[in-house]
Amino acid sequence: MSTLEKEPRRGHLQAFATEEFRTRLRRVQKEMRHNGLEMLLIHAPENIYYLTGYQTSGYFAYQTLLITEAEEPTLLVRYLERGNIDEYSWLGSYETWREGDDEVVRTVDVVRSRGGATALIGLEKSAWFLTAKVAERLGSLLPQARFADASQLVDRVRLIKSEQELNCIRKAGRIAEAEMRAAIEIIRPGVTEAEVAAAVLHKGVLEGCEYTGLPHHIMSGYRYDVCHANWTPKVITSGELVLLELYGCIERYHATQMRTISMGRPSEEVRDAAALVVKAQDEAIKALRPGASSKIVDALVRGPIRTIRPDYYNRSGYSTGIGFPPRTAEWQTLDFNEHDDWEVQEGMAFHMLALARGFGISETVAITKSGAERVTPENKRELIVI
Incomplete structure (x- = not known):
């Protein structure tokens, strides 16, 4: 199920100013262009946090962040975790999956809705939270898309701290x-x-x-x-x-x-x-x-x-x-x-x-x-x- 508008904030704990996050995003988008990537799917919780401020100790459940040239990325998380977006993140909208959903199918839905059906998509192949099974299914469900290894792309941007x-x-x-x-x-x-x-x-x-x-x-x-x-x-x-x-x-x-x-x-x-x-x-x-x-x-x-x-x-x-x-x-x-x-x-x-x-x-x-x-x-x- 899609959640296009956020609920009212109830105690916002955003760690950095929104412009700080936007600056980080622009640096990542620049690296994407340098590598010819049209879309980036992020699964490492550290990198999701770095770009969005979103965090949860429930990162054992599937979550991913989709980056394109658009100003704002798209975060897909478990429905029960959506309160953490309201609490920690600067994002204005997000997507969710619920128990019983196929998380990979939901990811493909988001990719397609953002024009990624035929895109060159970067995957963090070295990320612990992108399993071989998920990567294989993304390939099979997006047969016209191309995939490239984007391991360490965000990690290297993170090396220089503000x-x-x-x-x-x-x-x-x-x-x-x-x-x-x-x-x-x-x-x-x-x-x-x-x-x-x-x-x-x-x-x-x-x-x-x-x-x-x-x-x-x-x-x-x-x-x-x-x-x-x-x-x-x-x-x-x-x-x-x-x-x-x-x-x-x-x-x-x-x-x-x-x-x-x-x-x-x-x-x-x-x-x-x-x-x-x-x-x-x-x-x-x-x-x-x-x-x-x-x-x-x-x-x-x-x-x-x-x-x-x-x-x-x-x-x-x-x-x-x-x-x-x-x-x-x-x-x-x-x-x-x-x-x-x-x-x-x-x-x-x-x-x-x-x-x-x-x-x-x-x-x-x-x-x-x-x-x-x-x-x-x-x-x-x-x-x-x-």
């Missing part, structure tokens, strides 16, 4: 730091990882944190080697290292901070590793400025760390921004590694990280004209000893 977006990341950074301080205050031998998580979550919500794209990672002792380990009832004991990776989230924009705590006097090996890692990342962050080579920035971290950890294959940083579970960032679009080389640009934002021998540290930074601005600037960059 000042309003960067301000959201700055606010998220302050939340992540407050959460980190709450964790440090409660951590003692005999406290469980779950108790630390409770303190972090409590502080985050009070500071304005939204639900995060990933759970906070709290890894004590041997669990350092359990990548992205969530908190457990495990008791934290003397002599252990505790690695914390905590997230702040404002208007779906994320900032992350990682710190390591030594429960008691650390070994000389750990102290030396911490000093090496911090110094290496300090040099990398110092080198982060418009025009910098990502490969050179990465080498400033990777080279020193490999002297004590030869198998260091991890990325040393990645683009951050909008996230819906199960992700907090844009690492799939742009990251710092030893293989790819690209140019750092003003308006980008990154989560920069480094780990070795049980110690880990990270910061979220925004790229300004003068270099890298730490949006998580208050907490000391050192091994914390309790």
Whole structure:
């Protein structure tokens, strides 16, 4: 069923001014023209949010956004979710599907009504929410249309943030730091990882944190080697290292901070590793400025760390921004590694990280004209000893 007019607004929470969304849309339309696309079907919830402001935790249900050269895109969502358009989005009209409808047939109806029966249509083939089944059915139900892979088209437009977006990341950074301080205050031998998580979550919500794209990672002792380990009832004991990776989230924009705590006097090996890692990342962050080579920035971290950890294959940083579970960032679009080389640009934002021998540290930074601005600037960059 089509809903052509919106119901009266009841508490509008649009995150950005309408003109900000229109500017984003024009940038995407420019990329469409550059790629010869007449129509774009978007299925990634981050990209739908970026262009419309629409969000829901019910994105498990089918939704898509149709972009053409027209001024306003067309959003197709589950009928029960339409209130979220009124609450969050600038759009003046939308389309819906109801239980019992064939969502793909409804999508084809919308495509045809917007003149797309014979168009060259871009699909986000790498999007988790565009299944192979949906893509195949779109092809069979639109036999005269042509389809092209438009994966990362919107994602790459998102790499350069507006000042309003960067301000959201700055606010998220302050939340992540407050959460980190709450964790440090409660951590003692005999406290469980779950108790630390409770303190972090409590502080985050009070500071304005939204639900995060990933759970906070709290890894004590041997669990350092359990990548992205969530908190457990495990008791934290003397002599252990505790690695914390905590997230702040404002208007779906994320900032992350990682710190390591030594429960008691650390070994000389750990102290030396911490000093090496911090110094290496300090040099990398110092080198982060418009025009910098990502490969050179990465080498400033990777080279020193490999002297004590030869198998260091991890990325040393990645683009951050909008996230819906199960992700907090844009690492799939742009990251710092030893293989790819690209140019750092003003308006980008990154989560920069480094780990070795049980110690880990990270910061979220925004790229300004003068270099890298730490949006998580208050907490000391050192091994914390309790």
